[in-house]
Amino acid sequence: MDRNIRTVEDVLQLLDGLFAPEADRWTADAASWWDGFYADRSKPVPFFVAKPDENLVSYLERGLLTPGRALDLGCGPGRNALHLAAAGFAVDAVDLSPAAITWAEDRAREAGADVRFLRGDAFALADTELNGPYDLIYDSGCFHHLPPHRRISYLALLDRALAPGGHFALTCFAAGGMGSELGDTDFYRQSRLHGGLAYTSESLRRIFSELSEVELRRMHDEPTESPRFGEPFLWTALWRGKGLP
Structure with missing residues (x-):
């Protein structure tokens, strides 16, 4: 008999277990699934190209972003990290x-780029493992792979x-373009x-x-x-946090 739930994180981990490993990009069980996904670098996957997102290039060209500390969440093969x-x-x-x-x-070695790559669960990384706080947190295609409860994390x-x-x-995936449009509850049912x-x-x-x-x-x-990556089935969004920089 298991009666181990005591914290919010305990509840989140329990809900993680309701999904197949590929459902949650951040759990340890999902790592092998994603390794298989990235194993063949020649696959015709749109974001395997060595190009930065067109919106990221645009933000920089328009001066909406200026250099500082950046965190690339779910960096994949590193195309946006290298551009930053x-x-x-x-x-x-x-x-x-x-x-x-x-x-x-x-890719970073080939480009002579200085990027600090971290392998792991971004939600579980201690603050001492990160070089934050960050002036920019960038996510290209990670958020839409999270189960609804992991929005809390x-x-x-x-x-x-x-x-x-x-x-x-x-x-992230735009409704009417790509991705499932089921309600949050239905993902847990299925x-x-x-x-x-x-x-x-x-x-x-x-x-x-x-x-x-x-x-x-x-x-x-x-x-x-x-020279830029762009697919119309995605939303691009830029927000600014509270407080003075």
Whole structure:
């Protein structure tokens, strides 16, 4: 007989266990699934390209972001982390998958980029393992792979790791473009996330209502020959935290 639930984290871990390993990018059980996903670097996966997100490039070109400390959540092969480093940021980049981190480190060596890569669960990393607080927290494609209950952990991470007045930037599946549009409760009934959750602009504004919106739009569709990554089935959003920088 198990009667071990005492804290909020105990409840979150119990809910993690209701899903298949691939459902939660941050749990230890999911690492092997993501390693398999990243094993074949030649797969025609859109974000395997060595290009930064078009919205990130735009933020920098328009002066909406200036160099400082940056954290890349779910960095994958490191394409945005490398661009931030080239723009003058001191970058920490974290991913659960050792295969993803190895690929990102290979790219960084080839580019001569100075990025600090961390393999692990970003929610569980101690503050001493991170070089925060961060002037920018960037997430390209991680948030929409989280089960609904892990939004609590995500918001807690932003709260403790984002510097006063810092920026949080996100790209995620857009309803009507890609991702499952089931209600939150249905994911628990089915024990699956169906490849990721789609979000509406209204739901994103509600979830991140403690932050000040700078811009929220669909990602621009970039042609194959473009030096930027862009797919219109994604939202791009930029928020600013409370307090003075």
